[in-house]
Amino acid sequence: MKLLLCGELDAGEMQAWRQALAEAMPEATWLDLAAARAAPGEVVAAVVANPPPGSLQGLGGLRLIQSLWAGVDRLLADPTLPAGVPVARMVDPAMASAMAETALWATLSLQRGFFDYARQQRAGIWRQHAQRRADDVRVAVLGAGQMGAAVAARLRAQGYAVGAWAREARPTSPAGLPLHAGEAALQGLLPLSDIVINLLPLTAATRGLLDARFFSALPAGAAIVNLGRGAHLIEADLLAALGSGRLSHAVLDVFQVEPLPAGHPFWVHPGVTLLPHAAALTDPRSAAEVVAANLRALRDGLPLAHLVDRERGY
Amino acid sequence: MKLLLCGELDAGEMQAWRQALAEAMPEATWLDLAAARAAPGEVVAAVVANPPPGSLQGLGGLRLIQSLWAGVDRLLADPTLPAGVPVARMVDPAMASAMAETALWATLSLQRGFFDYARQQRAGIWRQHAQRRADDVRVAVLGAGQMGAAVAARLRAQGYAVGAWAREARPTSPAGLPLHAGEAALQGLLPLSDIVINLLPLTAATRGLLDARFFSALPAGAAIVNLGRGAHLIEADLLAALGSGRLSHAVLDVFQVEPLPAGHPFWVHPGVTLLPHAAALTDPRSAAEVVAANLRALRDGLPLAHLVDRERGY
Numbered sequence: 001m002k003l004l005l006c007g008e009l010d011a012g013e014m015q016a017w018r019q020a021l022a023e024a025m026p027e028a029t030w031l032d033l034a035a036a037r038a039a040p041g042e043v044v045a046a047v048v049a050n051p052p053p054g055s056l057q058g059l060g061g062l063r064l065i066q067s068l069w070a071g072v073d074r075l076l077a078d079p080t081l082p083a084g085v086p087v088a089r090m091v092d093p094a095m096a097s098a099m100a101e102t103a104l105w106a107t108l109s110l111q112r113g114f115f116d117y118a119r120q121q122r123a124g125i126w127r128q129h130a131q132r133r134a135d136d137v138r139v140a141v142l143g144a145g146q147m148g149a150a151v152a153a154r155l156r157a158q159g160y161a162v163g164a165w166a167r168e169a170r171p172t173s174p175a176g177l178p179l180h181a182g183e184a185a186l187q188g189l190l191p192l193s194d195i196v197i198n199l200l201p202l203t204a205a206t207r208g209l210l211d212a213r214f215f216s217a218l219p220a221g222a223a224i225v226n227l228g229r230g231a232h233l234i235e236a237d238l239l240a241a242l243g244s245g246r247l248s249h250a251v252l253d254v255f256q257v258e259p260l261p262a263g264h265p266f267w268v269h270p271g272v273t274l275l276p277h278a279a280a281l282t283d284p285r286s287a288a289e290v291v292a293a294n295l296r297a298l299r300d301g302l303p304l305a306h307l308v309d310r311e312r313g314y
Numbered sequence: 315m316k317l318l319l320c321g322e323l324d325a326g327e328m329q330a331w332r333q334a335l336a337e338a339m340p341e342a343t344w345l346d347l348a349a350a351r352a353a354p355g356e357v358v359a360a361v362v363a364n365p366p367p368g369s370l371q372g373l374g375g376l377r378l379i380q381s382l383w384a385g386v387d388r389l390l391a392d393p394t395l396p397a398g399v400p401v402a403r404m405v406d407p408a409m410a411s412a413m414a415e416t417a418l419w420a421t422l423s424l425q426r427g428f429f430d431y432a433r434q435q436r437a438g439i440w441r442q443h444a445q446r447r448a449d450d451v452r453v454a455v456l457g458a459g460q461m462g463a464a465v466a467a468r469l470r471a472q473g474y475a476v477g478a479w480a481r482e483a484r485p486t487s488p489a490g491l492p493l494h495a496g497e498a499a500l501q502g503l504l505p506l507s508d509i510v511i512n513l514l515p516l517t518a519a520t521r522g523l524l525d526a527r528f529f530s531a532l533p534a535g536a537a538i539v540n541l542g543r544g545a546h547l548i549e550a551d552l553l554a555a556l557g558s559g560r561l562s563h564a565v566l567d568v569f570q571v572e573p574l575p576a577g578h579p580f581w582v583h584p585g586v587t588l589l590p591h592a593a594a595l596t597d598p599r600s601a602a603e604v605v606a607a608n609l610r611a612l613r614d615g616l617p618l619a620h621l622v623d624r625e626r627g628y
Contacts, residue, residue: 097448098445101448105426112416117588124581126572126573127590128590128595131592131597133408262438276441277442278445
């Protein structure tokens, strides 16, 4: 079984993936892009991490494109992506757990004022703030896929008042919570949310969702945690909402341009805590097993898992 | 039933406590220190928050001293504290839950590098770090009382590898974990601990426990979270251990002198995250119910709860 491994990975990351994949699938032969192009008909699947546009053109034997990342918006934006070849996303429980940790850290920090205490330390100020209980804090989780469900469940277990929202109704609700679905439900949920955590996929319907209109529906002093995609957020609207006090704080993992450019106002804004797109890194140890299971299903003619609907975008 | 309420509380805090206690015990009459001294034989219990030394002298009718705070080391250090009057600590589940939140926030921040990312933001650096899983992180919780047990249980539920330690063996172990007890067990546990969280009571036996010898028993790069008392920690030894790289980070809520004096090196140390003794504030809403239950037990001649062993110090 000849497989292509390619994408935006530095040498150390590529080495970690090669090793993890070789351990998970000792029977496979892994090719790089040059080797795959030398034998275009023999490569049955491509395992990719945001490959440069055009990378997969001409690989006539391709029967699966398996992404190492959960978000496939950049992959699907490549107009040369071979039509008719199924695309699978990474759906890894270890990654969902990492995302839940980041969401919990952000929520605890906002609930208990730990970002404020960090600012106070830098200013040499000793002052206690009122202590909120978890059940006093209402958190809206946007997105009810694997990530959204893991985050909602983790926060609910800590006692937060969690509301889950998705664009469309689903047969099963995340974390046993009633799912608020659709635009009208969102407008009902936002005024009752102290913290909004975005975990939506990036699609034409969700691009720019976090804008001035969205922020104006929240209670004054609410906080935003963007763990989805940079393009979900209108950055100028966020700065205006932080400036007016409509929002008290934003925790941002993703940005319109990454790495966040030097001189961008987010770097030094006292109301912004930023992460370098590190909320949930794919862990080669567990993700290689997920990839191997799907590749074996392909080999054995079994149903493939985690397939993307290219029209819907996720 | 005439009761004294006094201590180190500002006007707003005193008002919150008066209101919460009046709601929890509408049948009681609450006196301040001047009124209590005018009728010293009639005050049956004193509800106190670190009262100035000597405050309770001469109150001949006193049958209970109930602390609003969990730590009673300062109260017991008053040589004029009436002998033979039982002293009770605050043991409030809401306070233990707040402590567990703070411990979890510190542990998540250390596990996932969020303190490092905050430093990077201030320096304008975009760099991802390797992502550790919770079960890769070994946490030692020192103290197996209400606080230690709540913290150990919360961390264990998140998947951390938790070791619980106390100076003396106990009939029940915290959070279903085997309890490491005694000095030899501590020396065995420390080399296997990436994070140490201190929740011990301050006694003659625990004063200065967190010193150079303690730090040298930890693996290189370990972290300390002090949520106990400032006097548990030898501050100069901590600075030396951070300077040498023996320790990577310290999260400190308590200090030898509080408020932490201006110019203290902790304020600006990149390896120190400090809180203004705010890890777990007593919440008047729930604590007033705990106080009222003990005062009613006193009135009705029932056993008193949460009594302190003055010899042991907690």
